[in-house]
Amino acid sequence: MTHSPTIGDDLEDLIACPTCDALYRVDAPGNGERAVCSRCHHVLIAPVEGAILRVVALALTIVILLVTALFMPFLSIEASGLHNATSIFEAGLAFSRAHMVILSLAVISLIIFIPILRALLLIYVLTPLMLRRRPWPGAHTAFRLSEHLRPWSMAEIFVLGVGVALVKITAMAHVELGMAFWLFALLVVVTVFQDGYLCRWSIWHALEESPEPGAPPSLAPAEEAPAHG
Template sequence: MSSMQNIQADLEQLIACPACDALYRAALPENGERAVCPRCHTVLIAPVDGAVIRVVAFAVAILILLVSAMFMPFLSIEAGGLSHSTSIADAALSFSEYHMLGLSIGVVALIIFVPIARAILVIFALFPLMLDKKPWRGARTAFRLSEELRPWSMAEIFVLGVGVALVKVAAMAHVELGMAFWLFVALVLVTVFQDGFLCRWSIWSALEQGDRQNG
């Protein structure tokens, strides 16, 4: 039995590079330092003091920005004496006018509901850790789901696409950016900062230790 426990302990000390799959024995660096894959230079471990609090705070900020953006004007266009303003929902649902309701639903999900779901899952998984308490049951599942949804959270792609489109439209019409557009720009910046503080190895270690205590 002790040999099995030793094998399990050894396996828990291993870490695989998410980019090149190289396997290493994990060694926790000092706060502010980073453990980097020698093969592809991907950051493997990067603990930072107070990182959990900041990640949760950024997740709350993402929620506020997204919910606020849904109820504010996104942009307005004026040309030839005619003007039209639109919101995020109007822009996404415009595809339904061309019998593409499925595409409209997909766009709304990817730029609004998936980012909101990720933020809620991160808050659920990390809020007890922020208070130095044991994680809630299901925290590991919530964090894993938030990571699986990450490639499908496309608010940043949406803002980039809108920016490219506006460069072309600006030559033909007067475009006025609404508050929702700037909220999305802020959302991109907040997401970048959140990813910068998110040390996944440290979070997984804390959640697994909490599961043992709960078990």
């Protein structure tokens, strides 16, 4: 990875660091090697053998976990003889009882529907590449949309917030965690692994150049390695 692009360079041969905007001339590393920005150490390219299958499998796992957890018990609280249990869907609709329907829809979308949509988009984009076929129609738009939705996919943030809140609630009431809570906890781990294997440069490169039979593209784990500059 060279750090000295010139005006005459083809744009396809250049890559910009998404964190600090440093511009590099692409010299893609081999499988198991990594290239990071020499200025801020953000991972730029890091291919690894077989990662595309893992990303698809983890995206499918996310869909299964979220759909399964949607109507299962999330937690129950008992205090002063009063008992209440709720699911994720019911918790989201709680705002609608206070006439805040838009807020209810926003909460359910951020913690359920957007994460599911993003996982389905990744499956749509990567499945033909995994099968060594040409990308399906609209794959570029689908992957771009999945990247735009990434900051709004907050299922893992939701469960972390609930965990912090439970620290205070347990001092005042008896709390039992339902199956949906543990599914969301597992979702946090799965999301970390998925983001770790996702190399956006490799995906865009594979979409631009349809893979040859017998040579599926590789994706990358997000681990740091020095970039030459």
